[in-house]
Amino acid sequence: MRIYNTLTRRKEDFIPLEEGKVKMYACGITVSGEAHVGHGYQALIYDVMRKYLEKCGYNVTYARNYTDVDDKIIARSKETGIPADIYAAEMIKKIDKVMAEFEVDDPTLWLKATENIDNIITFITRLIESGHAYAAPNGDVYFSVASFKRYGCLSNRSVEDMLDGVRVENDENKREPADFALWKAAKEGEICWSSPWGKGRPGWHIECSVMNYKAFGEQIDIHGGGRDLIFPHHENEIAQTESLTGKQFAKFWTHTGIIKVNGQKMSTVAYTHLTLPTKRIV
Numbered sequence: 001m002r003i004y005n006t007l008t009r010r011k012e013d014f015i016p017l018e019e020g021k022v023k024m025y026a027c028g029i030t031v032s033g034e035a036h037v038g039h040g041y042q043a044l045i046y047d048v049m050r051k052y053l054e055k056c057g058y059n060v061t062y063a064r065n066y067t068d069v070d071d072k073i074i075a076r077s078k079e080t081g082i083p084a085d086i087y088a089a090e091m092i093k094k095i096d097k098v099m100a101e102f103e104v105d106d107p108t109l110w111l112k113a114t115e116n117i118d119n120i121i122t123f124i125t126r127l128i129e130s131g132h133a134y135a136a137p138n139g140d141v142y143f144s145v146a147s148f149k150r151y152g153c154l155s156n157r158s159v160e161d162m163l164d165g166v167r168v169e170n171d172e173n174k175r176e177p178a179d180f181a182l183w184k185a186a187k188e189g190e191i192c193w194s195s196p197w198g199k200g201r202p203g204w205h206i207e208c209s210v211m212n213y214k215a216f217g218e219q220i221d222i223h224g225g226g227r228d229l230i231f232p233h234h235e236n237e238i239a240q241t242e243s244l245t246g247k248q249f250a251k252f253w254t255h256t257g258i259i260k261v262n263g264q265k266m267s268t269v270a271y272t273h274l275t276l277p278t279k280r281i282v
């Protein structure tokens with residue numbers, strides 16, 4: 001079997017880390033709104049991939065996450081007056097129902113950011129201790145991109161290219177513009193957890209590194225997600241994990257295409273929910 005690896009930009013023979021077993025992780029949904037067909041498409045592809053690997057005789061452990069705390073969820077919580085944790089839990093129920101309509105099966109492991117706060121704090125602490133991250137005076141913690149020499153290996157871009165055309169927040173808390181948040185200090189009234197850096201919540205990228213580490217250890221066979229996650233999300237996952245382990249995080253980085261509506265990425269279109277026209281889409 002050959003799989004296209006975004007990391008090397010070619011198809012490669014699939015040889016698992018451990019004979020007969022596959023450790024596979026796909027980035028799931030940020031539950032700020034209801035599921036749309038783009039979510040269904042990505043989930044379906046990794047479900048099919050998992051089932052194909054099983055059919056080939058592999059024992060597959062497939063993990064997927066729900067990002068159940070982030071800026072958008074907090075914004076929805078403010079708009080609706082529903083506490084962020086309750087809003088996220090309700091949305092997960094709705095999304096699960098839509099996925100069932102798509103006939104997407106549950107992964108082996110469901111992971112959630114809010115159930116891993118202690119693990120996230122431990123991971124960030126280790127990154128600070130090893131010189132890869134720093135706490136800012138305002139209580140944010142940032143990853144130091146300059147501390148990871150291979151930064152850009154997945155998206156194949158230099159830090160200068162990455163910053164070009166991207167809106168860089170003029171944030172005096174960061175040492176360098178490319179540095180990204182591992183922990184965000186809570187603003188008044190926001191959902192938060194206690195940490196060595198004050199009350200706050202995890203950044204988006206760190207949860208996937210931490211949950212992979214918890215579920216699988218230092219290395220996995222296949223990491224997946226939509227193509228829009230290559231940069232910055234997956235690039236940042238590599239930086240966080242490999243800075244700590246010194247090992248290649250995922251052997252294969254795989255990405256699905258993006259469903260577009262009128263030339264725009266599905267998630268940026270004003271759809272919140274699509275009624276499925278037919279039961280089966282494959």
Ligand SMILES: [Zn+2]
Nearest residue numbers: 027028208233
């Ligand atoms: Zn992820």
